Structures are given as structure tokens and as C-alpha cells.
Amino acid sequence: MGRAPCCDKANVKRxxxxxxxxxxxxxxxxxxxxxxxxxxLPQKIGLNRCGKSCRLRWLNYLRPNIRHGGFSEEEDNLICSLYISIGSRWSIIAAQLPGRTDNDIKNYWNTKLKKKLLGRRRESLLNRSSSMKDAHSSKDATSSQALSNSALERLQLHMQLQNLQSPFSFYNNPALWPKVPPLLHEKMTQSLQILNESPYQLMQPTLSSSSSPKNDQKAETHESSPAASHSAPSDFANLSFNDADFSELVNSMTNCVSSSDRYVSLPDIGVNSIDQPNRTQFLPDPIIHTELDNSLNCNKSDGSMSQQNQVDEFCFKDMNSTSRDPLQALWCDNEYSGQSASSYCWDSTSALLCEGISQDYGFGYNM
DNA sequence: AACACTTTCAACCGCAATAAA
DNA sequence: TTTTATTGCGGTTGAAAGTGT
Incomplete structure (x- = not known):
């Protein structure tokens, strides 16, 4: 027996x-x-609408100081930064953008920003690797348009940014990866392989990004939809990759590649409201900001980076310093204990909310 | 001009969390 | 403590507008 509907859907206007x-x-x-x-409320004021509909209308459209469209580059960068770090927590992202609603940001990301960002990335990747990757490029032209907002997408975006910026990074060297569960390691390897083989290829909608029954059911539902029907089969479809996997991996890698000054602080992220006049403004890490600028504005940051700089930015750039020891311990020496590194780090919004503390969001880009 | 296809975005849906009884 | 109602959220849909042929 399902729960009772919030209103009589047959008798309310839609x-x-x-x-x-x-x-x-x-x-x-x-x-x-x-x-x-x-x-x-709708009954009180004589509106033949569902209460939820009223709430949505107010929050997304009628509320004072709402802005629609005209996203600035700064907002673009912020949305990208936050999406990569926390995923599709649109309400939290919206809380950092005064006057923006989660719905607007979600729509903006899905329809424009994602394509803008990943499209640029694809171009850059292609330009750099076209001479050796031609054989693989054409087959993915169609599938490249199909994107998923799964955790794997975030991982791949993360990897693309990382890979592009620093081709020698650990992302291309599984031997340097941290001790993670074999299954995660396998997923990571597959992702890297697919990325390297198919620089065009991004996500597939058929990806089983979550093991939840809800998503499985929806995936089945969409099998016969037009959107799904023109999607090419993908190796990604074999990956089951959820948020926890993503956070675990990226957190581990972040711990490795990021020196402390590369962390970006997201103060009070869980409790801010866009209506709060004294909310703390979150600004993206300057390094990420630069990278996103480059990406969004089609600058070829990778092209301007000297080989030495790339080496300098290599994830183990401080290999000779004493500071690497803890990292090495994490990456190479410790047996995987079964406890996710993310358990005390940035991934979980609920953790943020529960703890009510500022969290360091480690992006881990070498920019 | 007409049609097909794509993109956009407001609105809806259903689930989970939370509050209230 | 349990049940029920409400809120908040992210994912998805579908009509309208835009674009290409």
C-alpha cells in the first residue's frame, strides 16, 4: 500500500x-x-492547486529577488566547482548563489553548463591526442552527447580535468593509486582505460550508476524511450558506480595530490540559505577557478603549460619532501582497512549537515 | 512554408527526512 | 515509540520555442 497522495490530483489544476x-x-x-x-494554503486562498505546486511556484518563481538566466562566468565556475565536489546537491549549490534556485541551476547545468564544460574538455583532449587516437574518435561521436549526472560522471570529469592538465599524473598510473577495495580499483582502471581509448566518450544514460531499486527501475523504464534508444552501448554500462565509490576514490586521490593550500573551503555549506544576508560567500579555489575559466572560455591551459610545470605539478611533486610520507603511507603501505577515507572528509552532505562545521573540499586538481 | 528534430525550462513525481500527533 | 502529515529534494517529463532541412 503506497502513501496517500498529498492532494486529490484529479481535482486540482496542473x-x-x-x-x-x-x-x-x-x-x-x-x-x-x-x-x-x-x-x-491553496484552499485558504481559493487556489485549485496542489500545495506542493504552490510551494514550488513560490520558491522557484514568485519569491522576491529571484534571478533567471544570465549566469555569469563566476557563477559558472562556482557551479562547476561545487558539482564536481559535491555532485547534484542542487539546493546546497543554490545556497551559494544568491537569487538562484536549485531548479534553475539544475536546468542550467543539465542543458548548458555540462555541455559547455565537457565539450571544451573533449576538444582539448582531442587536440592533444588526435595524432594517436584517430582510430578511436569517430565511434563515440553520438554517445558523447549522452551524459549522466552519476557519480561516475563526476569521477570522469575529475579525471578528465586531471588528465588533461597533467598527463603524467597518478590518474594515468594505476600503480600509484591508493589501496582501495579491489572492486573500486577495477572500476577506476576501467574508467581510465575507456577514457584513454575514447577521449570523446563520456557517460551513458544506461549506466547503472546506483544499485538502488529506484534507479534500476527507472533505467528499465527508459530502455524503450527515444533518448535511450539512440545511445550506443558502452563499457561504462558494466560499471556500477555510486556516490560512495566516487567519494572514496576522489577523496583518496585528493589526499594524495593536494597539498594543503589546494583545498578549497566551503564554509557553512550545509546551513546557508540564499536568503540569509550574512551567509558566507563561497569562492572557488583560485586554481580551480583558473582551470574552469580556461575550460569555459576555451583557453588551452594545457597548451601553455611547460613540461617543467607539468612535472612540477605532478601529483608527487613533493616526492622528495618529508611531507610525502603520510601520503605514501596512505597510498602504498597501508592495507585497505575497510574504512572509507571519506568517512571523515568531504563527500557526505549529510555529514556536513550533521557536523555543522566547515569542511575542506579537496578537489585534487593539478592546475 | 512545412516538417522534423533539438533544446529549454517550468512543473511534476516520488522518495526520504523531519515534525507533529 | 509509532504513525501520520508535511516539507524538501533530486530526477524526470513534456509543452513550447528554437533551429535545421
């Missing part, structure tokens, strides 16, 4: 809001507030 409905809702809330009960 679809686009009229100006009259907007005015009714806006006037009432501005005057009397929501009364702490969205479900009861």
Missing part, C-alpha cells in the same frame, strides 16, 4: 500557472506568509 494564480499566491504570501502549511 500545468502552467496563470498570471491570476500567480498574483493570488504572491499577494497572500507577501501579506500573510505561508502559515506554515503549504498543503492547506
Amino acid at each position: 500545468g502552467p500557472w496563470s498570471a491570476e494564480e500567480d498574483a493570488k499566491l504572491k499577494d497572500y504570501i507577501e501579506k500573510d506568509g505561508t502559515g506554515g502549511n503549504w498543503i492547506a
Whole structure:
């Protein structure tokens, strides 16, 4: 037995809001507030709408100081940075962008920003590797458009950025990877292999990015949809890769590649509201900001980087310093203990919220 | 001009978390 | 402590607008 619906769906109006409905809702809330009960609100004001619909309309459209469209480069960079670090926690991302709603940011990311960013990345990767990768390039042209917002996508974006910037990085050297569970190691290897073989190839919608029944069910549902039907089969489809996997891997790698000054602080991320006047402004790590600028503005940062600089930026650039020892211990010496490194680090939003503390978000890019 | 295809984005859906009874 | 109601969120849908042929 499923839960009762929040309203009688057969007898409430759906679809686009009229100006009259907007005015009714806006006037009432501005005057009397929501009364702490969205479900009861439409009846109070004589709107034949579901309470959830009213709430959404208010939050995403009618609320004061909402901005639509016209995202600035700074906002682009911030969204990218946050997406890579925390994934599709749109409400948290929106909290860092005054006047933006989670829905807007989500739409913007899915329709424009992701393509913009990864498209540039693809171009750069292609330019650099075209001479040796021609044999692999054409087959993925179609599938490159199909993207998933899975954890693997974040990992791959992470890897692409890393790989492009520093071709000698540990991402290309499995021997340098940390001790992680064999399954994760295998996934990572597969991802790297696919990346290297198919610089065009990004994510597949058929990817079983989560083991949850919900997602499995939805994947089945979409099998017959037009969107799925034109998707080429992918090796990624064999990867089961969830947020926990991602966080574990990236966190481990972040610990390795990032010196302390490469961490970006995200103060009070869990408790900020875009309406809070005194919220702490989150600014992206300057290094990431630069990289994203380069990516979003089609600058070839990789082309301008000297070989020496690349070596300097190599993940074990401090190999000769004493500071590497703990890292080596993490990467090479410790047996995998079964405890995720992320258990005390950045991945879990809920952890952030529970702890209520500022977290260091390690991106781990060598830029 | 007409049609097909793609993109955009407002709105919806269902689940999980939380609050209230 | 358990049950029920409500809120908040991320994923998804589908109509409208845009673009290409």
C-alpha cells in the first residue's frame, strides 16, 4: 500500500500557472506568509492547486529577488566547482548563489553548463591526442552527447580535468593509486582505460550508476524511450558506480595530490540559505577557478603549460619532501582497512549537515 | 512554408527526512 | 515509540520555442 497522495490530483489544476494564480499566491504570501502549511494554503486562498505546486511556484518563481538566466562566468565556475565536489546537491549549490534556485541551476547545468564544460574538455583532449587516437574518435561521436549526472560522471570529469592538465599524473598510473577495495580499483582502471581509448566518450544514460531499486527501475523504464534508444552501448554500462565509490576514490586521490593550500573551503555549506544576508560567500579555489575559466572560455591551459610545470605539478611533486610520507603511507603501505577515507572528509552532505562545521573540499586538481 | 528534430525550462513525481500527533 | 502529515529534494517529463532541412 503506497502513501496517500498529498492532494486529490484529479481535482486540482496542473500545468502552467496563470498570471491570476500567480498574483493570488504572491499577494497572500507577501501579506500573510505561508502559515506554515503549504498543503492547506491553496484552499485558504481559493487556489485549485496542489500545495506542493504552490510551494514550488513560490520558491522557484514568485519569491522576491529571484534571478533567471544570465549566469555569469563566476557563477559558472562556482557551479562547476561545487558539482564536481559535491555532485547534484542542487539546493546546497543554490545556497551559494544568491537569487538562484536549485531548479534553475539544475536546468542550467543539465542543458548548458555540462555541455559547455565537457565539450571544451573533449576538444582539448582531442587536440592533444588526435595524432594517436584517430582510430578511436569517430565511434563515440553520438554517445558523447549522452551524459549522466552519476557519480561516475563526476569521477570522469575529475579525471578528465586531471588528465588533461597533467598527463603524467597518478590518474594515468594505476600503480600509484591508493589501496582501495579491489572492486573500486577495477572500476577506476576501467574508467581510465575507456577514457584513454575514447577521449570523446563520456557517460551513458544506461549506466547503472546506483544499485538502488529506484534507479534500476527507472533505467528499465527508459530502455524503450527515444533518448535511450539512440545511445550506443558502452563499457561504462558494466560499471556500477555510486556516490560512495566516487567519494572514496576522489577523496583518496585528493589526499594524495593536494597539498594543503589546494583545498578549497566551503564554509557553512550545509546551513546557508540564499536568503540569509550574512551567509558566507563561497569562492572557488583560485586554481580551480583558473582551470574552469580556461575550460569555459576555451583557453588551452594545457597548451601553455611547460613540461617543467607539468612535472612540477605532478601529483608527487613533493616526492622528495618529508611531507610525502603520510601520503605514501596512505597510498602504498597501508592495507585497505575497510574504512572509507571519506568517512571523515568531504563527500557526505549529510555529514556536513550533521557536523555543522566547515569542511575542506579537496578537489585534487593539478592546475 | 512545412516538417522534423533539438533544446529549454517550468512543473511534476516520488522518495526520504523531519515534525507533529 | 509509532504513525501520520508535511516539507524538501533530486530526477524526470513534456509543452513550447528554437533551429535545421
